[in-house]
Amino acid sequence: MPRVLVVVPFPMSEENLAQRRAQAEAVRLGADMELEFRPVRVGPAGYASHHDFALAELSIVDAALSAQDEGFDAVCIDTMSDSGMTVLRSMLDIPVIGPGRHAVLTALTLGERFSILVMWDRWKPLYTKTLAELGLGARCASIRSIGVQPDNQALLAGKEDAVFPLLEQAALRCVEEDGADVILLGSTTMHQAHAYLAARLPVPVINPGPLTYRLAELAIRLRLRHSRRAYPRPRSDWRAMIRAMGDAGAAAMPAR
Amino acid sequence: MPGILVITPFPTDEAALAARKQAAAAGLSPDTKLTWREVRAGPDAVASATDGMLLDLAVFEAGLDAEAGGFDAVCIDAFSEGGTAALRSMLGIPVVAPGRATMLHALTLGARFAILAQGQHAVLRHRKEAAACGLMAQCASVRAVEPGAAFATALEEARRCVEEDGADVILLGATAMHQLATGLAEALDVPVIDPFPLCLQQAETLLTLGLRHSRRAYPGPVAPRPDVLRALLQGAAAFAAGR
Numbered sequence: 291m292p293r294v295l296v297v298v299p300f301p302m303s304e305e306n307l308a309q310r311r312a313q314a315e316a317v318r319l320g321a322d323m324e325l326e327f328r329p330v331r332v333g334p335a336g337y338a339s340h341h342d343f344a345l346a347e348l349s350i351v352d353a354a355l356s357a358q359d360e361g362f363d364a365v366c367i368d369t370m371s372d373s374g375m376t377v378l379r380s381m382l383d384i385p386v387i388g389p390g391r392h393a394v395l396t397a398l399t400l401g402e403r404f405s406i407l408v409m410w411d412r413w414k415p416l417y418t419k420t421l422a423e424l425g426l427g428a429r430c431a432s433i434r435s436i437g438v439q440p441d442n443q444a445l446l447a448g449k450e451d452a453v454f455p456l457l458e459q460a461a462l463r464c465v466e467e468d469g470a471d472v473i474l475l476g477s478t479t480m481h482q483a484h485a486y487l488a489a490r491l492p493v494p495v496i497n498p499g500p501l502t503y504r505l506a507e508l509a510i511r512l513r514l515r516h517s518r519r520a521y522p523r524p525r526s527d528w529r530a531m532i533r534a535m536g537d538a539g540a541a542a543m544p545a546r
Numbered sequence: 547m548p549g550i551l552v553i554t555p556f557p558t559d560e561a562a563l564a565a566r567k568q569a570a571a572a573g574l575s576p577d578t579k580l581t582w583r584e585v586r587a588g589p590d591a592v593a594s595a596t597d598g599m600l601l602d603l604a605v606f607e608a609g610l611d612a613e614a615g616g617f618d619a620v621c622i623d624a625f626s627e628g629g630t631a632a633l634r635s636m637l638g639i640p641v642v643a644p645g646r647a648t649m650l651h652a653l654t655l656g657a658r659f660a661i662l663a664q665g666q667h668a669v670l671r672h673r674k675e676a677a678a679c680g681l682m683a684q685c686a687s688v689r690a691v692e693p694g695a696a697f698a699t700a701l702e703e704a705r706r707c708v709e710e711d712g713a714d715v716i717l718l719g720a721t722a723m724h725q726l727a728t729g730l731a732e733a734l735d736v737p738v739i740d741p742f743p744l745c746l747q748q749a750e751t752l753l754t755l756g757l758r759h760s761r762r763a764y765p766g767p768v769a770p771r772p773d774v775l776r777a778l779l780q781g782a783a784a785f786a787a788g789r
Contacts, residue, residue, distance in 0.1 A: 318754045320575060387654075395650045398679075399642075399748070401763035424653060425683050471760035493760045504754055505654070508747045511573035517714035517736050520656035 291322050294506045295362040296499075297353045298329040299337065299346065299369045299442075301546065306443045310368060310499075313481050317500035319507050327368075328353055332539035336442060337371055338412035350374025351381075352536035355529050358382050364506035368478050370498055371416040379521040381529070385509035386516065389498035390420040392505050393474050394429075400494050401471025403431040405464030407457060408476035409440040416476070432468035433476070434460045446482040454486045461491050472496065548753050549579045550746065551617040553608045555588055555601055555624045562722070566623070569724055570743050575750060581617070583608055587782035593667035598628060600782070605629025607779040610772055613637045619749040625720050625741050627675060634764035636772075640752040641759065644741030646679045647748050648717055655737045656714025658686040660707030662700065664720035666690040672719055687711035688719070697729055704730050704738075717741065 298310050311327050319325075333349030334342035351374045354365050364385040367375055372388030379386045394417075397404035406417055414433050421427040436456040438449075446453055457480070464470040471493055475484060478499035488495045509515055558566070563582075571580065588604035589597040606629040609620045620633060622643040633641045652659035661672045669688045676685040689703045689711075700723075707713040714736060718726060721742040731738040752758055 316755070392654055395653055396751075396757075398650050399647045399759075400757065401760035423657070426680075429680065465762065471763040488756065493762050494757050496757070497755065500755060501751075504751050508744075508751060512740075512743060512747060514655065514737050514739065514744075516654075517656035519708065519736055520714040 291324060292320075292363045292507065292510045293324045293326065293361060294364045294366055294503065295354060295357045295360075296325055296327045296366045296368055296503070297350050297374070298327055299333060299350060299367075299373065300335075301329050301331060301333075301543070302443055303546075306445075309445050309447065309482075310478075313368075313478065313497070313499040314503060316481065316484060316497055317504050319503060323503075323507055325366075325503060326362075332536050332543055336440075337369060337373070337416065338410075340415070343371060343373060343415075346371065346373035347377060348374075348532065348535065348539075351377045352532055352539075354378055354386075355381055355532060358384050363510050366499075366502040366506050368499055370413075370477050372420060376521065379516045380524055384515060385506055387502040387506045387509065389478060389502045390417060391424065393496050393498040393501055394420060394424060394426060396501060396505075397472040397474055397494075397496055398426070398429060403429050403470055404472040404474055404496075405431045405461070405468055405470035406433045406474045406476045407461050407464065407480070408433060408435045409438050409480065411435045411437070413440075413476055431470040432464055434464050434468075436460050440477065440479055442479050445479050450482070450486075454483050457483050458487060458490055461487060461495070465491070465493055474498065547577050547579055548575075548618045548750070549581060549616065550619045550621055550749055551609065551612045551615070552580050552582045552621050552623050552746075553605055553629075554582060554584050555605055555608075555622065555626065555628070556590060557584070558722070566721065566724065566742070569740075570623075570746055573743065574746055578746075578750060580746075582623075586779040587786045591665070591667070592626060592628070592671055593665075598671070601626065601628040602632065603629070603775070603778055604782075606632040607775050609633045609641065610636060610775065613639045618753055621742075621745050621749050623721050623742055625718075626671075627678075631764065634759045635766050636770065639758060640749055642745050642749045642752065644721060644745045645675055648739060648741045648744060649676060649679060649681050649685070651744060651748070652715040652717055652737075652739060653681075653684060658684050658713055659715040659717055660686045660704075660711055660713035661688045661717045661719045662704060662707070662723065662726075663688050663690045664693055664723055666692070668719055686713035691723075693722075697726065700726050701730060701733055704734055708734055708736055715739065
């Protein structure tokens with residue numbers, strides 16, 4: 291019974307968590323696969339600045355550092371920034387799947403260049419690090435924004451009529467003007483637009499969250515995980531200290 | 547019940563093929579059905595551009611009717627992209643080969659990969675394939691292991707890939723090298739990718755997410771000539787039979 295921990299990057303109500311969980315409906319996994327969606331207990335309010343990215347890393351790591359001891363077979367991270375993936379890979383021997391890196395590499399199996407579709411310009415730095423690490427920046431045809439502030443709690447619920455056509459138009463410009471062969475949704479918080487876009491666009495549209503669940507399954511089935519050469523272990527066991535930081539940080543979080 | 551057409555470009559003896567079929571199916575969804583099809587004619591190995599051209603046409607022809615024949619995806623049982631771009635220009639179903647997709651998957655596990663080529667003649671082909679994908683900077687090295695070489699020899703080359711060339715991940719350069727995977731991974735503590743089982747899982751990934759290659763990247767012909775293609779291979783097969 292393979293178990294996968296999906297780390298959700300903000301504390302949230304059960305109602306909002308259900309919208310994150312709904313991503314699993316977009317992919318058919320093996321019947322034995324179990325996904326558990328776990329929100330972080332400490333972290334930034336959004337992922338829109340380097341202040342946020344710095345907090346985000348510890349936020350995600352705090353939520354997943356015991357995943358292996360808890361009996362999970364893989365960890366997925368529910369944010370295209372891949373925050374915490376590198377650190378978790380240094381600490382864990384189970385697969386850790388971040389959608390940013392994996393969506394870019396999957397896109398390149400389907401075409402030569404891809405574009406990333408985002409809600410607002412503040413998300414553009416999320417991908418810089420991933421593309422630079424991969425050395426594949428030239429394969430990104432463009433990152434286009436629709437200029438709408440995202441809601442990382444309620445996602446796109448209730449905004450379909452306002453937002454979906456804007457996303458479609460921006461994506462078409464990526465294809466027709468920028469030369470994209472493939473479109474990546476720039477955030478897992480955009481997943482509710484995937485079916486609409488996939489039905490209307492002339493190119494493949496990658497839904498990053500569901501992709502990670504399936505790639506976690508693939509890693510489990512093939513017994514493949516990240517290379518220790520690329521992700522060396524820490525020399526000391528920092529877990530207890532990170533937990534203590536998370537305890538203190540969680541107590542300092544503003545009330546929702 | 548997803549059906550995958552597996553094209554085998556190179557003749558293989560029955561026992562080896564049976565072993566590979568068993569290894570390949572491990573870990574796949576129990577619903578997935580594999581159908582194996584040999585090419586009509588073609589080279590035993592790809593050691594030159596001429597072999598490559600013949601392989602291209604052989605694989606292209608073998609997969610041409612896959613979609614009309616009711617298959618959901620096509621996979622190639624060889625570490626080669628030969629024929630796959632042509633198939634993608636004709637088919638609306640996923641076409642997945644060990645090759646580009648293997649190298650891209652390696653980059654999910656580390657920054658650089660090395661390829662263990664099956665025979666010195668294959669080294670050039672792998673380098674060209676990495677270059678064609680724009681992945682030369684990420685390819686730490688390509689080293690050769692002769693077919694039938696002892697495990698210790700393969701291990702020594704793989705060790706050099708990691709310790710001297712800086713590879714984080716090893717790719718086996720032929721689907722027939724699959725027996726090396728576990729032993730090398732244990733000895734070196736790096737991921738060692740067996741390309742064909744990964745290829746099948748990648749096909750399953752695309753099917754379960756409703757994804758396939760971009761028609762922008764692989765546009766179809768204005769005037770397809772499938773009959774000409776079939777005639778080319780029928781001619782090749784007749785020539786080979788007459789010899």
